[in-house]
Amino acid sequence: MEVNSPSIAKGAKPGQFVTIRCSETTSPLLRRPFSFFKINGSRFQILYEVVGNATRILSNMAPGDKIDILGPLGNGFTISDKHSDFVLIAGGIGIAPLTALAQKLVRTRRKRIYVIIGARNKKKLLCERDFKELGIEPIIATDDGSYGKKALATELLDELFSKGGAIFPTIFTCGPEAMLKRIAHVARKRGLDCYASLETNIACGVGVCLGCAVRTKSSYKLVCKDGPVFNLNEIIW
Incomplete structure (x- = not known):
């Protein structure tokens, strides 16, 4: 969905988010x-x-419809x-913030950018064309081998490093918790x-309800206010 909002777009950074009131009724409430x-x-x-009532409502909106949006919220990616090199690794819908990040990196950097996308199957694969339009050839992993390599995205990350494809890179990622845990292990091992x-359930989006707390090495942090971007090495699972 594309939204015309100069005030939000002007201050937006990759990794930040917006919250949308999807209906004028109480369904959905949040x-x-x-x-x-x-x-x-x-x-x-x-x-x-489209996985529930809220996204179903969004999918039925038409060009020109008005929408209630709050943002930009949270803290985005810092570069x-x-x-040195950059490795972006995503699982499923976690590809969204990394696409915005790749867009910014291509516009402002000349260093190498590697993108690894993991999906359950070819049908669930997202954004391959978007990265190609940015001049990036993504490395694809599917669980069933229907497209790209039959592997987990984290296995292709290990393969990239073993082949010397990325020189002391910084990793940026978004995806399922199991994937993030594995990536954190790889990052710590390689320094x-x-x-x-x-990707955490967020209710209020502004740090009031305290429903999105995560444990870090220093204290509990709120994903909506202190994140959603965190140093993965600081998270305690």
């Missing part, structure tokens, strides 16, 4: 969070899968000059910086 998928001038896009956008 706003729904969505990461920025693409950011272009006065417009931005969100990417979602410092010390970063790499690794940042993840956490």
